[in-house]
Each structure stands twice: as C-alpha cells, then as structure tokens.
Amino acid sequence: MMKIGVLGLQGAVREHVRSIEACNAEAVVVKRVEQLEGLDGLIMPGGESTTMRRLIDRYGFFGPLKEFAESGKPMFGTCAGLILLARQIVGYDEPHLGVMDVIVERNSFGRQKESFEADLNIAHVGDHFNAVFIRAPHIVEAGEDVEILAKHNDRIVLARHGRFLGCSFHPELTDDHRLTAYFIEMVKESKEKAVI
Numbered sequence: 001m002m003k004i005g006v007l008g009l010q011g012a013v014r015e016h017v018r019s020i021e022a023c024n025a026e027a028v029v030v031k032r033v034e035q036l037e038g039l040d041g042l043i044m045p046g047g048e049s050t051t052m053r054r055l056i057d058r059y060g061f062f063g064p065l066k067e068f069a070e071s072g073k074p075m076f077g078t079c080a081g082l083i084l085l086a087r088q089i090v091g092y093d094e095p096h097l098g099v100m101d102v103i104v105e106r107n108s109f110g111r112q113k114e115s116f117e118a119d120l121n122i123a124h125v126g127d128h129f130n131a132v133f134i135r136a137p138h139i140v141e142a143g144e145d146v147e148i149l150a151k152h153n154d155r156i157v158l159a160r161h162g163r164f165l166g167c168s169f170h171p172e173l174t175d176d177h178r179l180t181a182y183f184i185e186m187v188k189e190s191k192e193k194a195v196i
Contacts, residue, residue, distance in 0.1 A: 002026065002040045002041065002184055002191070003026045003028060003038060003039050003040050004025050004041050004042070004043060004183075004184065004187065005027075005035065005039040005041070006020070006027060006029055006030060006045060007030050007043070007044050007045060007065075008029035008030050008031045009047075009052055009055040009056065010045075010047040010051055010055055011045035011046050011052065012045050012047065012078075012170060012172050012173065013029055013045055015173055016043050016045050016172045016180075017029060018172070019172045019177050019180040020043075020184070022180070023181045023184050025184050032059075033059070033061055036068050039068075039073065040073065040190075041073055041184070041190070042068060042074075042076070043075075043076045043077075043078070043081065044077040044078070044081030044082075044085065045079075045080070045172070046078045046079030046080050046081060046134070046170050046172075047079070047080045047081075048080060049083040049084060049096070052080055053084065053096050056096075062097075065097055066097060066099070069085075069164075070099075072163065072190065073163065073190060074163040074183065075099070075163065075165070076166070076183045076186075077164070077166045077167075078167050078170055078172065079134065079136055079137065079167070079168060079170055080137075081166070082102075082137055082139075082166035082167060083096065083104055083106060084096040085100040085164055085166050086098070086102050086104040086139075087101055087102065087103070087143075088102075088103040088104070089104055089105075089106065090104065090140060091105075099164060100159075100161045100164040100166055101143030101145060101146050101161050102140075102142050102143065102146060102156075102159060102166060103141040104137045104138065104139055104166075105138060107136075115135070117131065117133070118133065118152050118169075119131075120150045120152060120157070120169075122149050122150045122158060122179065123147070123150065124149065126178055129150075129171075129179065130174050130176055131152070131167075131168075131169035131170075131171070132169055132170045132173045133152075133157075133168060133169050134170060137168055138152075138155040138157055139156035139157070139166070140156075142161075145161060145162065146161040147159060147160045150167075152168075157169060158179075160186075163190055165182075165183055165186065167179070
C-alpha cells in the first residue's frame with residue numbers, strides 16, 4: 001500500500017486524508033519532520049501560503065522538504081501548495097521551495113468572495129472534473145519540460161513537471177477522487193522505477 005503524507009501544518013488536511021483513503025492508499029498527517037521518512041509521496045495542501053511558509057520555518061521543515069523534493073519522491077501542491085512548489089511567484093523576489101518549473105500568480109482569480117466552481121477536462125484524468133477555486137493562484141508560465149494538464153478560461157490551472165504535480169484548485173473538497181488517484185499512480189510509478 002502506498003504511504004502518502006499530507007503536510008499537516010495548516011489548510012485542508014483532513015479532506016486530503018479522506019481522498020487518499022478513498023483511493024486505497026495509506027494517509028499520514030505530517031506534523032513532525034521525522035514523519036517524512038518512510039513516505040512514498042507528499043501532498044502540500046491548500047491554505048494560506050504565507051502562513052504555511054511561516055509554520056514550515058518555525059517547525060524546521062524547510063530543509064527536510066527540499067531534501068524530500070530532491071530525493072525523487074513525488075509531491076503534489078494544491079492551491080497554496082502549488083505556490084510553495086513554484087520556482088517563481090509574481091511580485092516576489094524569492095520562491096519558497098522553488099522545485100517546480102512554473103511561475104505562479106497568487107489570488108489571480110480574486111479574493112475569497114470570488115470563489116467559484118468550474119467544470120474541467122483534465123488530460124490523463126478525464127472530463128467533467130468539478131474544480132473548486134478559492135482565492136486561487138494560476139500558472140502564468142510553464143517551463144518546457146512541464147506538461148499542462150488543464151486550463152480554465154485560457155489560464156493554466158493544473159500542470160505536471162516530472163514528479164511534481166501542481167494545481168490551482170482544491171480537488172479534495174469534492175467526492176471526485178480521480179486527481180488524487182492520478183497522483184497516487186505517479187507515486188506508484190516512481191516507486192517501481194526506484195526498485196529497478
């Protein structure tokens with residue numbers, strides 16, 4: 001059984017756990033650095049990216065998360081998690097982890113009151129995916145090795161860069177677990193490659 005961690009410092013942690021378990025994988029809420037060991041993949045949930053970064057620094061997660069990213073294990077960032085993974089954030093001098101070759105813009109769909117849902121067609125996942133956007137960022141630019149998996153109104157809202165997956169919306173807030181299942185499949189493939 002795949003063991004998938006959810007960074008448990010802030011954000012929609014419980015909902016991701018529910019989605020992982022619905023896909024028949026084991027979910028681990030990661031609140032201590034040592035819990036990163038033994039994981040096959042890690043989800044960085046939505047929340048508030050500035051607050052999450054503060055908590056990452058406060059609890060000594062920054063270096064270990066960078067090491068996890070460099071270890072070859074897959075990571076999936078949703079909403080604020082995408083901002084944490086991106087190599088560049090519009091209007092900011094420094095990225096957070098900076099491991100995914102995308103440039104993102106924060107709150108690009110408006111504030112909390114402009115939250116909305118959209119019906120997306122997602123490459124490798126399927127059509128009619130109900131995506132929940134809450135103070136969502138979007139991907140302004142993607143590197144040449146990045147595969148764009150979904151757009152909304154011509155804005156990139158889901159992309160994959162090797163073992164990194166990042167989306168603007170909150171897939172965990174619905175009962176459609178196809179995107180979580182896609183990430184778990186990425187984790188499975190990565191684990192099989194590591195064994196060879």
